[in-house]
Amino acid sequence: MIQASIVTIGNEILSGQTVDTNAAHLSTKLLSTGVPVVSSYVVRDEIDAIVRGLNLASADADVILTTGGLGPTDDDLTRQAFAKFLGVELELQDELLEHIQKFFAARDRQMPERNKIQAYIPAGAKALPNIGTAPGIMAVLDSRSSILDSRPASSNQYQASRLLIALPGVPPEMNWMFRESVAAELKRFAAGQAVVVKKLKCFGAGESTIAEMLGTMMQRGRNPLINCTVSSGIITLHIIATADDEKEAERMAQKDEKTLQKTLGELVYGRADESLAGVVAERLSRRKKTLAVAESCTGGLVSKLLTDIPGASEYFKSGWITYSNEAKTGELGVPAGLIEKYGAVSEQIARAMAQGARKKAGTDYAIGITGIAGPGGATEQKPVGLVYIGVDYENGCDIKRCLFSGNRRFIRLRAAQTVLNMLRLKLNI
Amino acid sequence: MIQASIVTIGNEILSGQTVDTNAAHLSTKLLSTGVPVVSSYVVRDEIDAIVRGLNLASADADVILTTGGLGPTDDDLTRQAFAKFLGVELELQDELLEHIQKFFAARDRQMPERNKIQAYIPAGAKALPNIGTAPGIMAVLDSRSSILDSRPASSNQYQASRLLIALPGVPPEMNWMFRESVAAELKRFAAGQAVVVKKLKCFGAGESTIAEMLGTMMQRGRNPLINCTVSSGIITLHIIATADDEKEAERMAQKDEKTLQKTLGELVYGRADESLAGVVAERLSRRKKTLAVAESCTGGLVSKLLTDIPGASEYFKSGWITYSNEAKTGELGVPAGLIEKYGAVSEQIARAMAQGARKKAGTDYAIGITGIAGPGGATEQKPVGLVYIGVDYENGCDIKRCLFSGNRRFIRLRAAQTVLNMLRLKLNI
Numbered sequence: 001m002i003q004a005s006i007v008t009i010g011n012e013i014l015s016g017q018t019v020d021t022n023a024a025h026l027s028t029k030l031l032s033t034g035v036p037v038v039s040s041y042v043v044r045d046e047i048d049a050i051v052r053g054l055n056l057a058s059a060d061a062d063v064i065l066t067t068g069g070l071g072p073t074d075d076d077l078t079r080q081a082f083a084k085f086l087g088v089e090l091e092l093q094d095e096l097l098e099h100i101q102k103f104f105a106a107r108d109r110q111m112p113e114r115n116k117i118q119a120y121i122p123a124g125a126k127a128l129p130n131i132g133t134a135p136g137i138m139a140v141l142d143s144r145s146s147i148l149d150s151r152p153a154s155s156n157q158y159q160a161s162r163l164l165i166a167l168p169g170v171p172p173e174m175n176w177m178f179r180e181s182v183a184a185e186l187k188r189f190a191a192g193q194a195v196v197v198k199k200l201k202c203f204g205a206g207e208s209t210i211a212e213m214l215g216t217m218m219q220r221g222r223n224p225l226i227n228c229t230v231s232s233g234i235i236t237l238h239i240i241a242t243a244d245d246e247k248e249a250e251r252m253a254q255k256d257e258k259t260l261q262k263t264l265g266e267l268v269y270g271r272a273d274e275s276l277a278g279v280v281a282e283r284l285s286r287r288k289k290t291l292a293v294a295e296s297c298t299g300g301l302v303s304k305l306l307t308d309i310p311g312a313s314e315y316f317k318s319g320w321i322t323y324s325n326e327a328k329t330g331e332l333g334v335p336a337g338l339i340e341k342y343g344a345v346s347e348q349i350a351r352a353m354a355q356g357a358r359k360k361a362g363t364d365y366a367i368g369i370t371g372i373a374g375p376g377g378a379t380e381q382k383p384v385g386l387v388y389i390g391v392d393y394e395n396g397c398d399i400k401r402c403l404f405s406g407n408r409r410f411i412r413l414r415a416a417q418t419v420l421n422m423l424r425l426k427l428n429i
Numbered sequence: 430m431i432q433a434s435i436v437t438i439g440n441e442i443l444s445g446q447t448v449d450t451n452a453a454h455l456s457t458k459l460l461s462t463g464v465p466v467v468s469s470y471v472v473r474d475e476i477d478a479i480v481r482g483l484n485l486a487s488a489d490a491d492v493i494l495t496t497g498g499l500g501p502t503d504d505d506l507t508r509q510a511f512a513k514f515l516g517v518e519l520e521l522q523d524e525l526l527e528h529i530q531k532f533f534a535a536r537d538r539q540m541p542e543r544n545k546i547q548a549y550i551p552a553g554a555k556a557l558p559n560i561g562t563a564p565g566i567m568a569v570l571d572s573r574s575s576i577l578d579s580r581p582a583s584s585n586q587y588q589a590s591r592l593l594i595a596l597p598g599v600p601p602e603m604n605w606m607f608r609e610s611v612a613a614e615l616k617r618f619a620a621g622q623a624v625v626v627k628k629l630k631c632f633g634a635g636e637s638t639i640a641e642m643l644g645t646m647m648q649r650g651r652n653p654l655i656n657c658t659v660s661s662g663i664i665t666l667h668i669i670a671t672a673d674d675e676k677e678a679e680r681m682a683q684k685d686e687k688t689l690q691k692t693l694g695e696l697v698y699g700r701a702d703e704s705l706a707g708v709v710a711e712r713l714s715r716r717k718k719t720l721a722v723a724e725s726c727t728g729g730l731v732s733k734l735l736t737d738i739p740g741a742s743e744y745f746k747s748g749w750i751t752y753s754n755e756a757k758t759g760e761l762g763v764p765a766g767l768i769e770k771y772g773a774v775s776e777q778i779a780r781a782m783a784q785g786a787r788k789k790a791g792t793d794y795a796i797g798i799t800g801i802a803g804p805g806g807a808t809e810q811k812p813v814g815l816v817y818i819g820v821d822y823e824n825g826c827d828i829k830r831c832l833f834s835g836n837r838r839f840i841r842l843r844a845a846q847t848v849l850n851m852l853r854l855k856l857n858i
Contacts, residue, residue, distance in 0.1 A: 012658040012667065014466045015456055015626070020449060023471075027444055037443045039478075042452070042469035045649075049468070056485065072637045073657060074649055106834070112637045131835060170659060172839060227444070293729075293750070299736025300722075300729030303750045307728025310804050310837055318756040321722070321732045321748030323741065327790070331747065331760075361756070375739050408739055 002190045004030050005057035006040040009050055009068035009078055013042050022067045022174055029178055033186045034195035035063055050081030062162050068169030070134035072115045078166050082137055083122040090120040100133050128181040132173045137166040163189050195242050196249040198257050201270045202235040203421050213263055224256050233414055276420040277305040283427035284315035292361035293319040294332055294353040297371040301416045318361040332356030345370050347388050347399050354390035354397055366392045367419050373408045387415045391422050431619040433459050434486035435469040438479055438497035438507055442471050451496045451603055458607055462615045463622045464492055479510035491591050497598030499563035501544045507595050511566055512551040519549040529562050557610040561602045566595040592618050624671050625678040627686050630699045631664040632850050642692055653685050662846055705849040706734040712856035713744035721790035722748040723761055723782040726800040730845045747790040761785030774799050776828050779817035787821045795821045796848050802837045816844045820851050
């Protein structure tokens, strides 16, 4: 079985100033291409430390990925360490230099002299394109750790070899390079070993509730393995099916996917990397419906999440962030008397905000959110975390009263997710 | 110099399903007690893998900390691996068993049989108390890796030895144990070595430009060491000063901090963990100024960043997300003829949005942003990434034309950061 090892390069990781999210992201991506990670090393920005890490990783695995150390500064030493590990020299590649110069020219800037180092690659290795200035490095090694011509014609040739790839440490660059170059290379490298990973994304219940609903399906050692992770209130179920061939693994994963969807019902909102906003956006677009958003406590977060999605202008018409009472009255026509009577954080105001937004924007749906995100602003009757959410539509206005716990950031996020989920269920019918 | 190495134990880290935040937390804590981390290993839940990790860490460092694998289940194998590494047997400690039984009794539960394993400790090692059921393990080794009587009387005795500590993987338990037991032990172990870390946050220039401005200050091996990290366009400079005593380290760090601030001038926007929005918020509050925001391509992101800060209602009055031309005209009074003449993405519209927002909200400042975040919407004259930013104020309106590269997410973030930075500089005067 083909396995991978990750070497993370950077003093900022060792000093704790940066959390190594790259290694975790790489691990999930590797697993979903069928290559599990068996070990992971974090080493200093020093040539010898990096070479030692590469040696340790080589002892564990067939695929060695490094992240970091490809920048233009003196403590970026990955390319030097790769050359030392491979026993070759660094070579200037004119194409790379040209690419980097163009990168700066497109920004009306002269290339700083130090960026020239990024055009050097160990002799025999291959440069991987990047959206930033730092190209990645890929080398295919034979059983005696000599560099093979970068890309063997058949996957058989790969069998006796080892794959060594250096990725940049900047997360968007690393992700882009993995998607554009590394994923396909790994697929060829790991031919004959099939792992299919499917993901179901859930919202609306806690981890333990979902675990109870799934019962023995979540047992360790089961195949497919069902794992559960939680991030920012979103629960992701990973279905990891292993088999000799892709077709069988796919069949096993699909079967479990169906069972999980049936068991969890409306708690499942999507697959793979779908977001709640993405699902709402897709449903609005497909049904040619439009939306307006009026936010108080979430301060633009709901609008931000919805407009993160490309093509948002199709359904997203207008948004208001009416933080002050004057803005609620002046912009959305919320009666001042209503605020005085019930307070700005109330069912009545959430409704009036949603209704006012829909009327002004002339949309099919409108959202109104008002609440206390904290840490200040609470009263005895209205604690931090109290949020009223309204969804106005042609035939009525749904209101939900929520009491979230946690800090400001969490309360705002949970309020935004809750309204997106309300809208998702509404668009389901 | 006394240095540490961290061994993280757990398949869930290697599979990417859990991000290893423990290692980062431990690293900062170790550094602030004067013990820098030189390497970090992630190993599988297998005795031999853990022993190999301990051997690797021992080769690098004097202090070896492990996290994870102290639970009661079959894949918790840290205590067995410690015993194997130390060449001793596990011994039942009656006190520990009693403690664990009490833990369950206090919760009206019988101790599950499997928890009994947590009362076993390698012979000669010391148990560290925990708020959970799993005690930590500490062993002090002499130069031949034999266990010394757990706690030498003088710190001198420590000099020739090595410190080995197993911490639980559950973050609150790990943090508690570090604070209550480990910190004091480390202070004694590392007596006579002080490290002070300061951070400066910069925006407005790339990593390589900043490196060029700093020149030899960023040389490797320099003390204080100056490290540079980049995250979402924000550059953080870390000043790491090492000295015999805390006072001297503080003095050295402060001296460099001043020099860096002088050299980089306006590029430095804050310290420690400050955000651009936080600095803008602080300046608006302090000067009792108010703000309104009109966003098109950023779709609420600028408002979201500003209202992330507690107390935002003091300065943030109103926000508009005018995605459609009708919203720009209807909500902000942008003349329809102006949009027709120059297009919605133009200097003129950014200005009209900012002016309209300030007029309607009656604030001291107002922001107007319009641009093409992509991937769609570009024309030959107006490419993806073109963004116009306006900041309107009593005596005028500043306009900036930007051309950002990258994906939708990055373009939106960079546009939001750029306007926050404009506002920061404006509030500087």
